[in-house]
Amino acid sequence: xxxxxxxxxxxxxxxxxxxxxxxxxxxxxxxxxxxxxxxxxxxxxxxxxxxxxxxx
Amino acid sequence: xxxxxxxxxxxxxxxxxxxxxxxxxxxxxxxxxxxxxxxxxxxxxxxxxxxxxxxxxxxxxxxxxxxxxxxxxxxxxxxxxxxxxxxxxxxxxxxxxxxxxxxxxxxxxxxxxxxxxxxxxxxxxxxxxxxxxxxxxxxxxxxxxxxxxxxxxxxxxxxxxxxxxxxxxxxxxxxxxxxxxxxxxxxxxxxxxxxxxxxxxxxxxxxxxxxxxxxxxxxxxxxxxxxxxxxxxxxxxxxxxxxxxxxxxxxxxxxxxxxxxxxxxxxxxxxxxxxxxxxxxxxxxxxxxxxxxxxxxxxxxxxxxxxxxxxxxxxxxxxxxxxxxxxxxxxxxxxxxxxxxxx
Ligand SMILES: Nc1ncnc2c1ncn2[C@@H]1O[C@H](COP(=O)(O)OP(=O)(O)OP(=O)(O)O)[C@@H](O)[C@H]1O
Ligand SMILES: [Mg+2]
Ligand SMILES: [Zn+2]
Numbered sequence: 001x002x003x004x005x006x007x008x009x010x011x012x013x014x015x016x017x018x019x020x021x022x023x024x025x026x027x028x029x030x031x032x033x034x035x036x037x038x039x040x041x042x043x044x045x046x047x048x049x050x051x052x053x054x055x056x
Numbered sequence: 057x058x059x060x061x062x063x064x065x066x067x068x069x070x071x072x073x074x075x076x077x078x079x080x081x082x083x084x085x086x087x088x089x090x091x092x093x094x095x096x097x098x099x100x101x102x103x104x105x106x107x108x109x110x111x112x113x114x115x116x117x118x119x120x121x122x123x124x125x126x127x128x129x130x131x132x133x134x135x136x137x138x139x140x141x142x143x144x145x146x147x148x149x150x151x152x153x154x155x156x157x158x159x160x161x162x163x164x165x166x167x168x169x170x171x172x173x174x175x176x177x178x179x180x181x182x183x184x185x186x187x188x189x190x191x192x193x194x195x196x197x198x199x200x201x202x203x204x205x206x207x208x209x210x211x212x213x214x215x216x217x218x219x220x221x222x223x224x225x226x227x228x229x230x231x232x233x234x235x236x237x238x239x240x241x242x243x244x245x246x247x248x249x250x251x252x253x254x255x256x257x258x259x260x261x262x263x264x265x266x267x268x269x270x271x272x273x274x275x276x277x278x279x280x281x282x283x284x285x286x287x288x289x290x291x292x293x294x295x296x297x298x299x300x301x302x303x304x305x306x307x308x309x310x311x312x313x314x315x316x317x318x319x320x321x322x323x324x325x326x327x328x329x330x331x332x333x334x335x336x337x338x339x340x341x342x343x344x345x346x347x348x349x350x351x352x353x354x355x356x357x358x359x360x361x362x363x364x365x366x367x368x369x370x371x372x373x374x375x376x377x378x379x380x381x382x383x384x385x386x387x388x389x390x391x392x393x394x395x396x397x398x399x
Contacts, residue, residue, distance in 0.1 A: 001224055014108050014150050019157040023150040030149050034194045 057164045058374025061172040065232030070160045071370035083118040086127045086132045103380045138251040139175035139233035140188035167202040173374035174205040178251040209237025211372030217327040224326040229333035254333040259306045261294035282338030317333045324357035330368040
């Protein structure tokens, strides 16, 4: 990625030790999504369902 | 497994359990920009200084930033201010993301539980903590954690008041803020923050004495002590005056914020103080003295000072995260190993 998908500006890559990140100095794009879904009940995983079954 | 993370204005720390020990990883939430030409290459490589190179500039990050700032006569830059992401630091988001990832590491398994500290909205400024909280949560979820914010004061109670059924008043004297939380059987009944802490003390003392603020911070963290009487003059003199003022300010706000209805009749409330700003020797005694003098609307059973004031918040997050794990992953791992061995 060298062009910002949000504003078309130049993307910079920064790294610190073993970790790295991208940033757009024009619009602040950081390639991290923000969740806006309602928190709600999470669907039960199969594993939890089996555990529940064996406990009962 | 599960992890706790303290996202602080000055220090970012993670906590995780390793057998009977809690392991902490800490990094100073600060950096300094230095011209590459001014910097001897060996200064960077030999001492394993954490840094980012960008064109002809070097950003020294974390614990070394303060030393480099003092050596090169530069000011440190801070991704956070008053407990939340700073609105006047352009690089706040990438810097925070890098430091957090460096401190917390990858999740041990997908959706590992992680509780990160988040301040209460301050009562003395109109800052909102929501943008900050959502941004940090997004970083962590993007890394593969199942993250959850925990109020900073509540985290102190998880860390320090387990033996008292998570009941009491927790106060975290940080850098950008002071967070206060009153909890009754692990349920927060009152919480607030004030946008003053160690940074405020440093800024005031720097202004009063015409000293660079990074210099003041170094003096304060090195060998500064609090006492009931001190001499006027110098950075130490100014620090004592503003320290006392901060204590009074926090206590005053506790008096106005806590309603008598918040506290069960006849309950003696233990108070625990922590946070980097509570570190100087003499702090606990001075705080006790000023608290006794105030008109607190409930009865206090005692004041304690956390053993490791810089670690309380991260440890509390870990305690909360561990108690919220749906399945015991250690057990699950052992089962998987046993199954593999049988094949
Ligand atoms: N030995 C010491 N003596 C005095 N002050 C200290 C000492 N060590 C750290 N501090 C101060 O403590 C503060 C940092 O404490 P802490 O790490 O608890 O804050 P934080 O969690 O980063 O900030 P906040 O909770 O406000 O977001 C800074 O102001 C720092 O200068
Ligand atoms: Mg803190
Ligand atoms: Zn952009």
